[in-house]
Amino acid sequence: xxxxxxxxxxxxxxxxxxxxxxxxxxxxxxxxxxxxxxxxxxxxxxxxxxxxxxxxxxxxxxxxxxxxxxxxxxxxxxxxxxxxxxxxxxxxxxxxxxxxxxxxxxxxxx
Amino acid sequence: xxxxxxxxxxxxxxxxxxxxxxxxxxxxxxxxxxxxxxxxxxxxxxxxxxxxxxxxxxxxxxxxxxxxxxxxxxxxxxxxxxxxxxxxxxxxxxxxxxxxxxxxxxxxxxxxxxxxxxxx
Numbered sequence: 001x002x003x004x005x006x007x008x009x010x011x012x013x014x015x016x017x018x019x020x021x022x023x024x025x026x027x028x029x030x031x032x033x034x035x036x037x038x039x040x041x042x043x044x045x046x047x048x049x050x051x052x053x054x055x056x057x058x059x060x061x062x063x064x065x066x067x068x069x070x071x072x073x074x075x076x077x078x079x080x081x082x083x084x085x086x087x088x089x090x091x092x093x094x095x096x097x098x099x100x101x102x103x104x105x106x107x108x109x110x
Numbered sequence: 111x112x113x114x115x116x117x118x119x120x121x122x123x124x125x126x127x128x129x130x131x132x133x134x135x136x137x138x139x140x141x142x143x144x145x146x147x148x149x150x151x152x153x154x155x156x157x158x159x160x161x162x163x164x165x166x167x168x169x170x171x172x173x174x175x176x177x178x179x180x181x182x183x184x185x186x187x188x189x190x191x192x193x194x195x196x197x198x199x200x201x202x203x204x205x206x207x208x209x210x211x212x213x214x215x216x217x218x219x220x221x222x223x224x225x226x227x228x229x230x
Binding site: 033035037044045046047050051056088090092096097098099100101102103104 | 145147154155156157160171172173174207212213215216217218219220221222223
């Protein structure tokens, strides 16, 4: 069972905006940044957002991140078929002294 | 371009040992913090270990599930990262990824992974 909680599945239609959430606690998201990864089928994960709201070069600005209290959010605007993937959140946990991942949200583009 | 190539994955019996390697190129390996992350088949991601750059002490951190059984190390002379896996259990079965880190903590670039299967 993951320390960070994500909804197992989500869906949207092309062009829509979807919001994926990640719920944690004080020792992780509460005191630290949230990070997001995208994993396409059969491939290694890809860093999508780091330090809560920073996009690595090459990541489209359709992807944005934010945090409020002990929860983080990933917003995907202008949903595209190639966004169909599993999305994982991650944070540093001060109690565990390590990185923890959420269980992942499988996003389906209808 | 960052390149990370893992090797060493295999089928091993419970209680056995294995050494994974990661060949790194395309960035200043000596300056980098590095980590291993694993993913059991059909399941989510699990952080395994991190090693700091030598000038920051080269110290290591481990996930609770592997602490005391796995050892992360690096060879800056050959740009290689290693993970020694001892006392292996069936639940260690996973694809193991080598990663660079962003903000000193979070996986940034990932290799293609190497599969470790622990089974009798």
